[in-house]
Amino acid sequence: MIAMNDLRKQFSSGRGRKARTVLAVDGLTLQARDGAITGLLGPNGAGKTTSLRMLVGLVTPDSGSVVVDGIDMRTDPQAVRARLGVLSDARGLYPRLSARENIVYHGRLHGVPADEAQARCEHLARLLEMESLLDRRTEGFSQGERMKTALARALVHDPANIVLDEPTNGLDVVATRALRAALRVLRDETGKCIVFSTHIMQEVERLCDRVVVVAHGRHVAEGSVASLCELAGCADFEDAFVRLAFSPEAAPR
Amino acid sequence: MNSLRAMWTVFAKELKDALRDRRTLMVVFVTSVALGPLVLVMLSALIDKFERRAEAREIVAVGMAGAPTLRNFLERQTYVIKPAPTDWEARLRDSKLGDPVVIVGADFEDQLAHGQPARIQLVYSSANASAQRGVGRIERLLQAFDQEQATLRLVARGVAPGLLGVSAVDEHDIADNAARAAQLTNLLPYFVLMAVVYGALNAALDTTAGERERGSLEPLLATPAARGALVVGKWGAVFSVGLLIAVLACVSFIPAQGLLRNESLAALFRFGWVEAAWFIGLLAPLAAALSALMMAIAIRCKTTKEAQANNMVLTLAVSLMPLAGMFNQEGESAWNFWVPAMAQTTLMNRVLKGAPIGLADVAPSLAVCAALTVLALTFVSRQLARRAIQ
Numbered sequence: 001m002i003a004m005n006d007l008r009k010q011f012s013s014g015r016g017r018k019a020r021t022v023l024a025v026d027g028l029t030l031q032a033r034d035g036a037i038t039g040l041l042g043p044n045g046a047g048k049t050t051s052l053r054m055l056v057g058l059v060t061p062d063s064g065s066v067v068v069d070g071i072d073m074r075t076d077p078q079a080v081r082a083r084l085g086v087l088s089d090a091r092g093l094y095p096r097l098s099a100r101e102n103i104v105y106h107g108r109l110h111g112v113p114a115d116e117a118q119a120r121c122e123h124l125a126r127l128l129e130m131e132s133l134l135d136r137r138t139e140g141f142s143q144g145e146r147m148k149t150a151l152a153r154a155l156v157h158d159p160a161n162i163v164l165d166e167p168t169n170g171l172d173v174v175a176t177r178a179l180r181a182a183l184r185v186l187r188d189e190t191g192k193c194i195v196f197s198t199h200i201m202q203e204v205e206r207l208c209d210r211v212v213v214v215a216h217g218r219h220v221a222e223g224s225v226a227s228l229c230e231l232a233g234c235a236d237f238e239d240a241f242v243r244l245a246f247s248p249e250a251a252p253r
Numbered sequence: 254m255n256s257l258r259a260m261w262t263v264f265a266k267e268l269k270d271a272l273r274d275r276r277t278l279m280v281v282f283v284t285s286v287a288l289g290p291l292v293l294v295m296l297s298a299l300i301d302k303f304e305r306r307a308e309a310r311e312i313v314a315v316g317m318a319g320a321p322t323l324r325n326f327l328e329r330q331t332y333v334i335k336p337a338p339t340d341w342e343a344r345l346r347d348s349k350l351g352d353p354v355v356i357v358g359a360d361f362e363d364q365l366a367h368g369q370p371a372r373i374q375l376v377y378s379s380a381n382a383s384a385q386r387g388v389g390r391i392e393r394l395l396q397a398f399d400q401e402q403a404t405l406r407l408v409a410r411g412v413a414p415g416l417l418g419v420s421a422v423d424e425h426d427i428a429d430n431a432a433r434a435a436q437l438t439n440l441l442p443y444f445v446l447m448a449v450v451y452g453a454l455n456a457a458l459d460t461t462a463g464e465r466e467r468g469s470l471e472p473l474l475a476t477p478a479a480r481g482a483l484v485v486g487k488w489g490a491v492f493s494v495g496l497l498i499a500v501l502a503c504v505s506f507i508p509a510q511g512l513l514r515n516e517s518l519a520a521l522f523r524f525g526w527v528e529a530a531w532f533i534g535l536l537a538p539l540a541a542a543l544s545a546l547m548m549a550i551a552i553r554c555k556t557t558k559e560a561q562a563n564n565m566v567l568t569l570a571v572s573l574m575p576l577a578g579m580f581n582q583e584g585e586s587a588w589n590f591w592v593p594a595m596a597q598t599t600l601m602n603r604v605l606k607g608a609p610i611g612l613a614d615v616a617p618s619l620a621v622c623a624a625l626t627v628l629a630l631t632f633v634s635r636q637l638a639r640r641a642i643q
Contacts, residue, residue, distance in 0.1 A: 053642060056474075056475050058471065058475070058642055059642065078477040078479070081475060081476060081477040082477040084475070086472065086475040088471045088472055088475065089468075089471075090469070090470070090471040090472065090641075091468060091472070092464070092467030092468030092469030092470075092471075092472070093467070093469065094266075094270055094467070094469060095467075096273040096274060097266070097269070097270060097273075101266075101269075105262065105266050106473075106476060108258075108262040109259055109262055109263070109476040109477075109478045110476055110477060111255060111258070111477070150472070153472065154472070154475075
């Protein structure tokens with residue numbers, strides 16, 4: 001269960017005359033249930049990555065709160081991080097370590113005992129169909145192989161909540177399908193709370209139980225794909241999204 | 254407890270990662286570990302050449318046939334007179350002839366007999382180091398000839414030769430063997446100091462700017478591990494690699510001694526396990542401070558390339574410190590012990606001279622290094638989150 005309440009974040013850069021402020025997130029609210037996939041859909045620069053970084057605690061919000069499974073980020077950030085599995089936009093692996101070593105390293109940092117981390121690693125490798133990769137060094141992995149390793153690394157401590165930032169970026173159709181299948185298994189068989197951000201319609205249509213549309217850092221609309229189409233008065237989801245995200249009401253204040 | 258475990262996990266991972274970077278380690282090994290002994294061996298070969306020339310007791314001369322008195326004197330001093338090659342001037346200029354050339358005039362004997370100053374020319378090139386070294390020796394020899402002739406003339410006139418000796422100079426060299434050897438071995442601290450820098454550099458860059466460049470820092474910070482624990486773990490690994498290279502560099506001088514070609518240098522240069530242990534003990538705090546400083550410089554950079562360029566300033570500063578000591582002819586000053594790298598160089602030179610080292614000599618550099626380490630690591634852990642997302 002993830003709750004982001006009225007999050008606000010402003011970035012400032014430069015000094016004196018060159019000083020500029022950018023309102024990256026402007027009052028974003030999002031509730032994500034357990035056993036469901038919640039999509040954060042918005043155009044480029046809508047503040048998706050900043051919102052997810054606030055959720056993980058890498059960026060401190062100017063106002064608003066993040067509550068994960070009833071724990072407030074401000075009071076116990078480490079406990080919140082322990083309950084989150086994060087596949088961020090940056091998916092760097094250590095090239096001189098094998099996929100297994102990369103995954104177990106993060107498990108250990110999450111406080112998972114060594115043998116348990118190994119067992120989780122094997123389990124996730126079966127789920128993500130990457131058993132043959134486990135003992136290879138990650139140097140020279142393809143995009144799909146990297147994504148699988150990074151996802152396994154994010155899930156090694158069996159978190160109740162999973163956060164993915166544009167997970168299908170740079171993946172081919174086979175890898176995308178594999179990812180979708182894995183996310184469905186995680187939702188249906190283990191009842192995880194999954195939040196992912198994207199700007200790709202098909203991802204949302206095929207996967208999300210609930211969609212939050214954001215534009216210019218603001219919450220524009222939310223609901224299931226069907227209800228959003230109805231709200232916008234369009235049969236096609238893409239048209240509905242364009243109408244919602246680029247409407248005059250969604251324009252920057 | 255949790256932080257301790259995270260620290261250990263990061264330390265073990267970073268150390269494994271650094272030791273797997275075989276190619277870099279190989280380069281570091283060749284440039285910093287093997288280079289020192291190699292230079293030492295080359296230096297000994299050079300000294301050997303000089304000493305051999307001095308021991309050879311040879312004089313290269315032109316026109317010696319016309320000066321039997323001088324010839325007789327030189328031969329009594331057990332010198333061998335070698336005629337100069339015809340192109341001696343060119344050879345002397347090109348450093349192909351390693352001895353100065355003595356030119357005796359054709360009327361040398363005649364002038365001597367008539368009590369006139371007999372002309373002798375001593376030709377050398379100050380650009381020819383080997384020939385230059387021989388000048389003093391030959392000058393002393395010619396002076397002795399002068400002295401002998403003058404004494405003979407005085408005796409012939411019934412004057413006591415003792416009257417000519419206005420003063421008697423006795424020379425005493427108070428440097429002991431170790432101190433004399435230290436003149437040659439003051440290069441050593443330079444090599445081990447640079448070994449620490451180059452040993453730690455790659456790991457320092459890889460654990461900071463490298464993490465940013467790869468995009469692995471953000472996922473790392475999404476784990477519940479405390480930032481301070483991450484930084485200390487990383488620093489521990491960087492420090493260990495730097496110290497490992499330093500240990501290898503110090504220990505490598507012990508077998509290298511067996512390769513010294515020059516016997517007197519080999520006898521003077523005593524670098525055993527005790528000296529190596531002193532070196533390592535002195536270098537450890539410096540390795541700690543330099544590792545932390547390099548990480549602090551690198552965390553601000555987006556790529557390892559940029560971090561490498563920025564760290565050049567630090568590398569340069571450290572490499573200049575031993576040179577500053579060499580140029581400083583005034584001996585040790587109190588402030589030397591407060592400057593990192595310079596303090597270690599000064600103290601290592603003391604070890605080589607066999608001079609005593611007290612706690613008061615070590616304490617300032619220890620305090621400075623500890624303070625630098627703490628400051629730099631605090632800076633890194635503050636920067637970590639900010640830099641992860643930039």
